[in-house]
Amino acid sequence: MARLYHVPLSPFCRKVRLSLAEKKIEVELVEERYWEQDADFLRRNPAAKVPVLRLDGMLMAESAAICEYIEETRPDPCLMPKKPAERLEVRRLVSWFDDKFHHEVTSKLLYERVNKKMTGEGYPDSSNVKSGAKAIKYHIDYLSWLLDHRRWLAGDNMTLADFAAAAHLSSLDYISDVDWNRSAVVKDWYAKIKSRPAFRSILADQVPGFRPPSHYADLDF
Amino acid sequence: MARLYHVPLSPFCRKVRLSLAEKKIEVELVEERYWEQDADFLRRNPAAKVPVLRLDGMLMAESAAICEYIEETRPDPCLMPKKPAERLEVRRLVSWFDDKFHHEVTSKLLYERVNKKMTGEGYPDSSNVKSGAKAIKYHIDYLSWLLDHRRWLAGDNMTLADFAAAAHLSSLDYISDVDWNRSAVVKDWYAKIKSRPAFRSILADQVPGFRPPSHYADLDF
Numbered sequence: 001m002a003r004l005y006h007v008p009l010s011p012f013c014r015k016v017r018l019s020l021a022e023k024k025i026e027v028e029l030v031e032e033r034y035w036e037q038d039a040d041f042l043r044r045n046p047a048a049k050v051p052v053l054r055l056d057g058m059l060m061a062e063s064a065a066i067c068e069y070i071e072e073t074r075p076d077p078c079l080m081p082k083k084p085a086e087r088l089e090v091r092r093l094v095s096w097f098d099d100k101f102h103h104e105v106t107s108k109l110l111y112e113r114v115n116k117k118m119t120g121e122g123y124p125d126s127s128n129v130k131s132g133a134k135a136i137k138y139h140i141d142y143l144s145w146l147l148d149h150r151r152w153l154a155g156d157n158m159t160l161a162d163f164a165a166a167a168h169l170s171s172l173d174y175i176s177d178v179d180w181n182r183s184a185v186v187k188d189w190y191a192k193i194k195s196r197p198a199f200r201s202i203l204a205d206q207v208p209g210f211r212p213p214s215h216y217a218d219l220d221f
Numbered sequence: 222m223a224r225l226y227h228v229p230l231s232p233f234c235r236k237v238r239l240s241l242a243e244k245k246i247e248v249e250l251v252e253e254r255y256w257e258q259d260a261d262f263l264r265r266n267p268a269a270k271v272p273v274l275r276l277d278g279m280l281m282a283e284s285a286a287i288c289e290y291i292e293e294t295r296p297d298p299c300l301m302p303k304k305p306a307e308r309l310e311v312r313r314l315v316s317w318f319d320d321k322f323h324h325e326v327t328s329k330l331l332y333e334r335v336n337k338k339m340t341g342e343g344y345p346d347s348s349n350v351k352s353g354a355k356a357i358k359y360h361i362d363y364l365s366w367l368l369d370h371r372r373w374l375a376g377d378n379m380t381l382a383d384f385a386a387a388a389h390l391s392s393l394d395y396i397s398d399v400d401w402n403r404s405a406v407v408k409d410w411y412a413k414i415k416s417r418p419a420f421r422s423i424l425a426d427q428v429p430g431f432r433p434p435s436h437y438a439d440l441d442f
Contacts, residue, residue, distance in 0.1 A: 046363065047321050058306060062320075064285070065312035072305040084293040085279060091286035099283075099320075100268050142267065 003033040005052040009206040012063040013051040014167035021073045021198035090154045093161035108132025111149040144183035166193045174212045224275040226253040229426040231283040234272040235388035244295045256340040267286045287398035313381035329353025365404035395433045
């Protein structure tokens with residue numbers, strides 16, 4: 001069986017979990033205290049990051065590379081369009097979330113509020129939290145603008161771009177950092193993706209010391 | 222003709238330039254003062270980042286997405302292997318450089334020494350510079366370890382992984398931040414890639430206010 005070394009609230013791990021679940025690839029989840037950098041973990045991934053996936057007899061690192069590999073070896077159901085121009089748009093949006101959104105929002109909210117406590121690095125830096133709380137508004141507005149023109153983020157079909165975005169937003173929703181009232185189309189899009197069977201394991205996550213709000217796992221939030 | 226909105230020392234722009242040049246796609250280079258965030262630029266890329274490539278009637282953002290697009294539409298000469306496991310390794314290493322190396326080294330050295338001056342953000346933070354100068358040693362050792370086992374970074378053939386790595390290292394070499402004496406195999410690898418015709422435009426870059434060391438453009442450095 002596949003095995004994923006992960007951290008429950010990591011959006012990069014969640015993106016891989018969504019991709020595996022959507023393709024009905026069973027996976028054993030192993031929590032990794034990556035910040036302790038023990039020798040076994042560094043052997044699995046010298047980059048000292050999660051996710052690390054054991055699949056097809058290999059150890060795989062880097063969520064973007066892992067998702068492309070899963071897509072190439074298990075193309076059904078398909079999370080990546082066929083045309084190069086459409087694939088470009090999916091990959092642009094995956095990078096938007098995993099780079100820009102991560103830098104401006106996730107690292108400023110989730111990492112300050114949760115990771116710092118978990119890894120013993122101390123208290124949240126309030127200027128970071130403030131900056132993340134401000135930036136997420138602009139990102140929701142951008143999502144809203146995309147969804148005014150498209151059924152899913154990158155076009156007519158659900159793709160890895162939707163999973164990348166939902167992975168970040170779901171982690172932030174766990175700590176009540178998403179204002180779902182800001183945009184009806186974004187809320188509708190998230191309700192659609194949240195109700196997929198692939199999302200169940202993510203809605204069942206429990207992180208000791210952090211209790212999610214009641215709407216977190218509610219499909220009619 | 223293709224047009225690339227870029228910044229000469231940006232490793233993300235250099236990776237795209239290398240990929241275009243290797244495939245003999247002519248491109249007009251337009252320097253973009255991305256930090257001024259003017260309206261035209263934001264229309265081209267709402268992420269407000271370079272590179273932005275105009276090609277095939279589209280405006281493209283995000284260097285990883287752009288390079289995959291070029292690869293899919295201009296597969297010859299090939300910079301990406303055919304087998305999924307080998308493609309995984311190429312993409313893992315591209316992420317290694319564009320995420321981990323960028324975070325630990327490029328942003329600590331190049332951005333402190335050059336970008337801050339260019340954008341008027343002030344003086345380098347010496348603790349960042351120190352941390353980047355320390356981290357680059359470990360990265361060169363990792364490259365060295367890979368090249369003890371392989372002809373090119375990801376395997377037997379030159380790939381996007383080599384271009385990602387060479388893009389970062391060449392930008393740092395412009396400000397004399399690479400110790401080429403640390404590893405003979407890394408130096409040999411860089412000499413091989415530096416002598417390719419695709420590298421010429423990068424070796425000819427001149428950034429006002431920053432003069433490269435004499436070995437920068439020397440093929441026998």
